[in-house]
Amino acid sequence: MIDVVIAGAGPDGLMVACELGLAGIRPIVLDPAPGPNPAARVNRIVGQAARILDYRGLYSALTGADAPIPVPHANFAGLSLDLAAVPASQLFAIPVQQFSLVQLLAERAGNYGTDIRWGHALTGFDQRDDGITVHVAGPDCSYDLTTQYLVGADGGTSTTRHLAGIEFPGMSSYDLVIRIGFDVVPPDEWIEPIPPDPRGPGHLPPQQFHRTDRGVFVYGEMGSRVAMMTYELDNAPHEQRNDGTAGEPPMSLAELQASAERVLGTDVPLRPVSRDAPLDLRRVAGINSRIASHYQVGRVFLVGDAAHVHAPIGGPGLNLGLQDGVNLGWKLAAVSSGRVAPALLATYEVERRPAAERLVMQTRAQLALFRPGPEVTALRDLFTELLSDPNNVLRISDLLSGADNHYTAGNGAHPFVGRWVPDFTVASASGRQRVAELARAGLPVLVDLTEDGAFAAAVTDTDDRLTVAVGRPVDAVGATAVLVRPDGYVAWASSQAQPAREDTHQLRAVLTQWFGI
Template sequence: MADERADVVIAGAGPNGLLLACELALAGVRPVVLDVLPGPSPEPKANGLVGQIIRALDMRGLYRTFTGDEDPPRPAYQGRFAAMTLNFLGVPDNPMYMLPIQQPRLVRLLEKRARDLGVDLRWGHGLSDIRPSTESVGLSVSSPERDYSIDAGFLVGADGGRSLVRKAAGIDFPGSTAPTVSRLAHVHVPGELRRTDGGVDIPGHGTLPFGHTRLDRGGLIFAEFEPGRSLLGTIEFSPPVDEVPMTLTELRESAHRILGVEFPFEEPKDEGPHALRRINGQNTRIAERYRDGRVLLLGDAAHVHSPMGGPGLNLGLQDTINLGWKLAAEINGTAPAGLLDTYQSERYPVGLRVMMHSLAQTALMVSGPEVTALRTLLGELFTSPDVQQRMAGLLAGADVRYDVGDDHRLSGRLVPDLTLDDGRRVAELLHEGRPVLLDLDGGVAAAVRGWEDRVDTVGATIGDGLAVAMLIRPDGYVAWAADTFDPAAEAALRAALERWFGPSRAA
């Protein structure tokens, strides 16, 4: 007999694991979250969020919590692709958003939300054994106080690229490894060298802009996300080096090889913690499946790729928003057959797409005149409005349309950021993580009889005539929409309600 029973256990209390716990808690499921670390890691990793996840967080009221900004998210009008500048100023309905926030702070904010929602969060508790079966997942847990066992209805592995959960479930992790050596550290750069635009002036070389820069002998990364805490990184296409502790001297020598001159930095002046790491080889891998029975994978446990452009948290947290309501419905007994399998069918193609463009960016950083010529050609293409729109959708994760079984132009897409005539924003209707039928016609609400316990109906008006009604899933994606509400549209609505939220109670 197991010591404990839990509907779901989440292994890993990083951003993805904590957000999933919050999503489940909103739906009335109380997950257990385990993490072998004694507390939130102070290690600097990701430095911001990009793309559609910022709108998704706004739909939970978290954008205001994270930023203190009373206004809705605003699109970003410039981006980077393989250290080349992209201009999104003229992109209609620009889906590209950016939110600078360092991962340690993001984790602390999500930890507070999880605790406020009653999540059982256990720092210093790590999995030591996993025994999946058709009925449950047996878990052995070790902690400083005791060793114990949990019988879990579901196990979600949000435990990183070396995921114990993925390995124990026997899920392959195919992919490739690029022959790179990357180094990153916090450094102190003298004030007289820093520029007001975020770049730095290097004596004997010239200006090194904020972000990634490709040079003939490798790539350089310079960014200052916090005053006085500069991040310097290098990327060299070379064989792996010995696995000895990284030093600032090693970083200095790497920067000199790439620049051809000395990069005049010093040891960081603040107390830290400080980044100081080396990565031999850049892995690009995706799990062959995101679900194996009662075991599911999330975040880096499901996919790893180059961090260039910062797509990792956007991808992982959007996976989380997609999975949370589906897993909660399965646990609560309201899920229609096959709902949980749509986590794989919807999100796996998005993971492949991020792998594609991250590999492309890595290739475009390689030295050589051929790559330089290709970058020149792409730079010309990037001035085309059609290409700019395509690239904004690609980098934001907005160019993949889910197959929701409805062919309306809005269906399968993230709901537009609409403001209703009474001043409410559609994002505000989704704060509780419940599906919403937005009735803009006044005659649609009666069609949801029998689903009132699972779907909130909101009557409103909007001036632009985008549709007469929309059925919006908890993750913000439109499951059904119609321009006129005739008998065929009503039948399609009822089919969508049943497909995503189970049969009518009235039936």
Template sequence: MRHKDASVIVVGAGPAGLVLAAELRLAGVDVIVVERLRERTGESRGLGFTARTMEIFDQRGLLPRFGEVETSNLGHFGGIPVDFGVLEGAHQAAKTIPQSVTESVLEQWAGELGADIRRGHEMIALRDGDDGVEIDVRGPDGELTLSAEYLVGCDGGRSTVRKAAGFDFPGTAATMEMYLADLRGVELEPRMIGETVPGGMVMVGPLPGGITRIIVCERGTPPQRRTEPPAFQEVADAWKRLTGIDISHAEPVWVSAFGDATRQVTEYRRGRVFLAGDAAHIHLPAGGQGMNTSIQDSVNLGWKLGAVVRGTAPESLLDTYHGERHPVGQRLLMNTRAQGLLFLSGEEMQPLRDVIAELIRYEEVGRHLAAMVSGLEIRYDVGTGSHPLLGRRMPRLELTANGRDTSSAELLHRGRGVLLDLEDNATLRRRASGWTDRVDVVTATPRNVTPASGLQGTAAVLVRPDGHVAWAAPGSHHDLPSALERWFGPAR
């Protein structure tokens, strides 16, 4: 194969692609991002972040870049209100941050870290070889070929990478079509997602800047194979049929159509090609989970791919990407299908809605559904043991280290592993000395250990770059060197 242009090529500059590019740069890996669009569309399908994504942005020091972030504990499952405040110690979810703002922040971050982002370049073919991947790209100056050690498709639900690499994408096709529109110059009473009306479902939500977002689903509307967004008049006509209200005088900021297709690739990796985000899974937008799960895919893959490219970890580490994230995608598809049945079905579903609304009033049920939708239920297989945090994300822990105040989130800003020594144990630090080129060993005193944190009585914690706990003492059945070697490769 020809000389490689980069270690990794990422196709797609949406949230998943931009986060992956930034994570690779934190790992010291050169990356080219190929994006078909010459500039961002300004569309904002996603609004805000779940609690899990707030944690991820906090651990990379990104939250201040979003300015004043409006947060809330209010959520829903299938249109039935859920109090996310039952999740003790978690970030609240961010509301009303348009996806366009999120993408702008992420693109600036990736660019500052040195990612080579090439807009106006469309991948048209790929070849996956034993020692690398080549792609043919159509750009402003004609066609060219780029090569890299690995390729990651972050190019959305209609992924060119997925099709060209031959990934299987089983699931169910769309059965209906829904409209989403952001409007100016119209005043509508707010309506919760899932508010049914005769013949369908409608939603109204205010956004910053005097914009009103509406969603309309008219039952019996067959899905269409569109190559461009629907005309606003289609949306206005459907809205009037369902509500009796004429909104045709409004100014559409942007209009989109989407369906309830549900699909997931059978494998997140084929050879040297990976998929992340919507390229790997598509589903009904429910609970704002799509963009957030996509970002979390990239955070899981980025540090692993970086370590393998740098040669500090074996290639087998890359297999844990599918092993950890494919089950998360399955849960995502399961819960969005369930939510769709609740808020898109007719009156025949009302008895089930009433039963679920009654069950949600039990705190344990509410906590379970809130954790599912927010992603806070995720626990990876990092080995056996009794410690409650094994495989889970490290909760934000306020610390004093080297005479100054810090936090577990701040220690993860550089995208490296962190070994927290909470008992000033010189033997522990000596056993980790062979990995200090990849893992920061920090002796610290915790300042906010609570029963809810899961850290009471903990002497030490090994945290992966993605924030998940890989080892803890006491409570892990593997010793520290074994855990370090499993996740960070052999000692130097």
């Protein structure tokens, strides 16, 4: 019997496969496409997903940099966020095309022995108490697979979700049309770097939004590319399709220019950055904002867009989906190997659903702040005043990055428990290592910062199932020991300089509960 079958070889499904591979589990990944989609889609990864990739040694492979650095500027509904004055910001961004990320994850999963079957589609499954029979249509024939668990990572129109009978409640608003032109810019005299950029004149500032009572006009860098975009929308959501785009031909540069002129109320001459490169123009009509009624039905799980869809404002989808994949991946590996009871898998939905709910909330709020009308204009003026306070900027940036997500901790737990661990550096006799570097093996990590290494001494019998680091923090941490889960969240922490026996007993109890150690 196969341990895990994954439907969908996009970033989220491949992230699950990589997590399983780290733990020695060899899943089969099915995808109906003949190979990775080469089309330019997502242009950047924002938020805590950058830290996830850093934890697996993938961040440097994508960027060439050693560690994520928070972005100095961002926006919320087109309202500027000055993050340079917010030293605690966790809003990271990786300018990368989705195709490049899929290639990297597919290569990593392949190195672990994952069987990725392009051109093989999930067509059905039969679930029993002891496993699942998965029905597959391959290029040459149909066949069945028997597996312990099935993971649906097959997007917003998920076949897995449909076959599992999982409802997808929420809302669809068809009053919005988004038009995007990549590598398209307005005249040079329109481009004024704010703030001045050391890379020289003419460099576009990131995502400059101009809202009017007729819509939103955007130009700037979106990931690794320059883009022009317009939002045209009514002042109230509609639940029936009324987008006026059905049956229209593919979008043209003239259509994008006409939309920009309607939004701004003036002539907007546009030009491609290069006359030799083909235009990349897109039209998106309508927005779905939904969360699956269940993330788990028996032995079937949903991750990424199969579990939730939302407005694409700011490109938050991969931030949410990749964290879904890592959260589920290490837990499936622990249960599949027999180290932990299957009850652990119930924590997946308990932990990840609130994160989806917050993302849906903030994208709906941003869309509301884009709508036309004097009332919305007044609300934006109020938000502008509120965002002059660095504390409010930090709160919004944590909302955008997902840094404000925290999992339930027991009564009396250390303040770190259930939250992302700070990426501090540990100095020891063998050198300096960041927590992210200690996490590369995909194991739980115990960092002991006490003078005599008392906590590490209490868990010397854990063999190779736990990464242990003993040393001194390079900077202040706020704890003397932390136990970090493979997904970056703290499972246990202490501030005791000299731990009592009950402290080490509690540590061992958490190791058993979460990791079967």
